[in-house]
Amino acid sequence: MTALFASTWGNPNATKRVLLIHGLSVSSTTWHQADVGWFVTAPDFFGHGHAKLGSDYTIAALANNLLPFLTPTTEDDHPYDIVIGHSLGGVIVAALLPHLKSTRPVHVVLVDPPLFEVTPEFHAMVTKEVVERLKHPKSPERYQQFMVKLGGWQCLQVPE
Numbered sequence: 001m002t003a004l005f006a007s008t009w010g011n012p013n014a015t016k017r018v019l020l021i022h023g024l025s026v027s028s029t030t031w032h033q034a035d036v037g038w039f040v041t042a043p044d045f046f047g048h049g050h051a052k053l054g055s056d057y058t059i060a061a062l063a064n065n066l067l068p069f070l071t072p073t074t075e076d077d078h079p080y081d082i083v084i085g086h087s088l089g090g091v092i093v094a095a096l097l098p099h100l101k102s103t104r105p106v107h108v109v110l111v112d113p114p115l116f117e118v119t120p121e122f123h124a125m126v127t128k129e130v131v132e133r134l135k136h137p138k139s140p141e142r143y144q145q146f147m148v149k150l151g152g153w154q155c156l157q158v159p160e
Contacts, residue, residue, distance in 0.1 A: 004068060005050040006043040007032070014039040019069060019080045022048065023087025023112075030086070038081070043069055045092075062088075063095035070099045086111040 007028035016038040020031040027049025028042035045062050046054030054061065071079075083100060085093030090113030100106050 004043060004065065006041050006069065007049075008039070008041050010037065010039040012039050016081045017041070017079055018082045018084065019043075021066070021083070021085040021089030021092050023085075023089050041069060041080075045088075059091055059095055063092050066092065066096065067099060070096065080106065082107045082109065084109040084111060085113070087113065090114075 005028070009032070014037065016036075018036065018038050018040050020028070020040060020042040022028060022030045022042065022045070025048075028044045029049060031040070031042045043066055044051035046052060046065055047057065054065070080100075081104075083093055083096070083106065085091070085108075090110035093108060093110060094113070097108070100108065
């Protein structure tokens with residue numbers, strides 16, 4: 001397992017706590033505008049933000065890497081009132097659901113998760129591209145080519 005990194009902010013003594021899971025190609029700093037008056041924990045996936053590079057970027061590996069953040073604070077409880085995942089983070093949160101058992105209500109929010117089946121071919125293409133980008137950062141033009149491959153380029157274009 002790769003060393004973990006998380007941004008935290010807010011009052012550590014707050015009565016409510018939130019875990020924020022970022023999406024692909026971003027980091028915990030994506031959430032820094034989320035000031036809700038609670039104590040916030042926003043980890044970085046390995047290979048993102050301040051976290052070290054990893055060797056396995058599968059959904060299971062990314063989810064397993066975040067399990068230490070779900071360490072129970074009591075025998076049957078984990079430390080969060082809300083767990084929010086954006087994009088890839090939504091997929092990771094869904095994978096973590098079995099670990100979110102609690103004696104109190106826990107709210108889960110998935111923001112813009114992918115709504116398609118991840119085939120082995122698609123996963124292999126994305127994994128190869130992400131690992132390559134982490135090893136050798138590319139130009140903005142190369143990033144655009146990657147987004148076109150994923151079918152997401154229309155989301156990045158500004159309407160005329």
